[in-house]
Amino acid sequence: MLTTRRARLFSAILTAWVWEMGGDASAFAEVGPVAAVVESTLATDSDKIRQFAFDGDDGTYFTSKAAPGAEDSFTLVFDEPVVVKAIAVxxxxxxxxxxxxxxxxxxxxxxxxxxxAATFQKGAAKAEPGRRLKAIRIRPGKGDAHPLVIREIVVDSNPKVRTFAYPVEIVVDVTDAPEMKAWADNAARTCERWYGRINDQLKSDGYKPIHLIRMDLKNGIDVPAMAGGGRITGSVKWFKDHPDDVGAMIHETVHIVQRYHSRNNPGWLVEGVADYIRFFQYEPANIGRLNPKTARYDGNYRVSARFLAYVSEKYDKDLVLKLNRAMREGSYSEDLFNQFTGKTVQELDEEWRASLQK
Known part of the structure; x- marks a missing residue:
């Protein structure tokens, strides 16, 4: 069986060949969709974020903070090349x-x-490239004195390019350490990429995630990072010493998405859910070893994440989703473990710890 990556490559090669031969690319089954990122030389105006330009909703739009200059641009970059049949902006x-x-x-x-590929007329541009592309870019003309406003970009391609179901923009502030700008930008883009996946893992009825997040790097922070009020604050010293620890920012992004308000939510579970997504979704290879003799379900962070992974795999694959919903709604109690698995959390803990000894 082809892996996902090989399947995409195989499909892209076949589709490109069909286009070159003048055939119908739709004859081949589509794979994907392919993810994308938005890059811009222009700062965003307030909450009119970049990803609004590619979210499938023409009621939202990106707005730049100032009028564009001669060298400014707005670019949509695909994770992998796709055969683009048509573009409309x-x-x-x-x-x-x-x-x-x-x-x-x-x-x-x-x-x-x-x-x-095309010029803008009356605010719109259309093109039919009919070939494999990695990116499309919008360059404003010289005659516009107002900010750049992009209402929607539509890409018809094979494979499809995934629009932003949970649009977000993370704005970095490295005033305390300007030399960390490149690191912070990379961490922010990584968290933006994972924002949709995190929201899918932690979705609940009526919940609307925020669109704008601040990410600051500060001196004098005693922990690697923390989150609250739509802001992630990281330690300059920690990330200078541990530049590969972008996973810590993923963990804090999970906290932004959780947005729990009830004081009845146990800390071990709140942190366990965040590390469950970090270590069992984002970077499973980095979870490290566990001491079976000291492990407890409420051991916090990655220890509790392992417990949640065990129970999810054995009893209910939607366990974390359900527990998150209860914590967000303020209805969490330990009885939920019994309701979802037929066993108390203490019984599950005993079973899990016994499995670690095998």
């Missing part, structure tokens, strides 16, 4: 204001070298 607010009077839609096969 609509600029301007829903009422038509601030649409581009001029500008260029560009495409790139390698994400580095771009070529003109």
């Amino acid at each position: 609509q600029t301007g607010k829903p009422d038509g204001a601030d649409a581009l009077a001029s500008g260029t839609l560009e495409t790139s096969e390698d994400g580095t070298t771009f070529h003109d």
